[in-house]
Amino acid sequence: MSKPLGILGGTFDPIHYGHLRPAQEVLRALDLAEVRVVPAANPPHRRAPLATAVQRLRMAELAVGEFPGLRVDDREIKRGGPSYTVLTLASLREELGDRPLCLLLGLDAFEGLESWHQWQRLPELAHIVVMTRPGWSLPAAEDLPTWARGRLAPAAGDLALASAGKLYFQTVTPQDISATRIREAIARSEPVDGLLPPAVLGYLRANRIYLNREN
Ligand SMILES: Nc1ncnc2c1ncn2[C@@H]1O[C@H](COP(=O)(O)OP(=O)(O)OP(=O)(O)O)[C@@H](O)[C@H]1O
Numbered sequence: 001m002s003k004p005l006g007i008l009g010g011t012f013d014p015i016h017y018g019h020l021r022p023a024q025e026v027l028r029a030l031d032l033a034e035v036r037v038v039p040a041a042n043p044p045h046r047r048a049p050l051a052t053a054v055q056r057l058r059m060a061e062l063a064v065g066e067f068p069g070l071r072v073d074d075r076e077i078k079r080g081g082p083s084y085t086v087l088t089l090a091s092l093r094e095e096l097g098d099r100p101l102c103l104l105l106g107l108d109a110f111e112g113l114e115s116w117h118q119w120q121r122l123p124e125l126a127h128i129v130v131m132t133r134p135g136w137s138l139p140a141a142e143d144l145p146t147w148a149r150g151r152l153a154p155a156a157g158d159l160a161l162a163s164a165g166k167l168y169f170q171t172v173t174p175q176d177i178s179a180t181r182i183r184e185a186i187a188r189s190e191p192v193d194g195l196l197p198p199a200v201l202g203y204l205r206a207n208r209i210y211l212n213r214e215n
């Protein structure tokens with residue numbers, strides 16, 4: 001079987017090192033072929049982003065320049081409509097055949113997974129790889145819902161052996177960064193250096209994004 005493909009979806013309003021560094025660590029730890037960074041057109045379950053889809057896509061493209069192995073995939077923006085992950089995984093699955101596919105999520109996103117559109121189909125289409133995030137604790141196996149406990153993979157190598165269906169928790173170097181914090185800091189003219197790639201920061205400044213806005 002070929003190496004698994006990773007996918008990291010997000011609003012990316014804006015993309016930051018809390019997305020990029022954990023994704024790169026997972027890429028290496030799980031020996032993925034690459035990680036597709038997929039900006040959402042219209043993210044479900046939250047209010048509309050402040051930056052436009054085109055701006056968030058451009059920022060993602062600028063950001064991955066610093067991260068070999070990460071590549072931007074614009075399928076959700078091209079598709080339009082609500083960016084349901086199940087649709088994105090189904091379209092990737094159609095392209096990939098039985099190649100392993102890993103959906104990367106932070107612990108916060110994993111906690112809300114059972115509210116996602118057709119969430120039961122997600123583990124049928126991909127493995128689910130949960131990345132640690134400061135502020136959220138790793139659940140003990142006995143605290144996981146039954147569907148999740150039954151899918152737990154004890155080792156990263158297990159993910160390369162099947163196309164989908166496993167759940168894996170990957171500890172990553174903590175990045176205490178959120179897009180909310182960046183938007184708020186920019187609106188208050190506070191520094192955000194070191195939280196996101198300089199090319200993204202340059203784009204935000206050039207286009208005056210998040211200035212004097214309700215975050
Ligand atoms: N610092 C982080 N560490 C680990 N995972 C993260 C981190 N920030 C975001 N993620 C994960 O990246 C994905 C996309 O996140 P998102 O674009 O919503 O960023 P965010 O910083 O959480 O944004 P916001 O503050 O606007 O809610 C989600 O799966 C989320 O859990």
Ligand SMILES: O=C(O)c1ccc[n+]([C@@H]2O[C@H](COP(=O)([O-])O)[C@@H](O)[C@H]2O)c1
Pocket residue numbers: 008009010011012038040043044045046083084085086109115116117
């Ligand atoms: O499919 C869904 O119903 C669904 C519900 C909530 C979030 N998601 C996806 O999860 C990813 C992270 O979401 P967010 O809101 O944390 O940026 C992003 O790709 C969203 O499209 C998907």
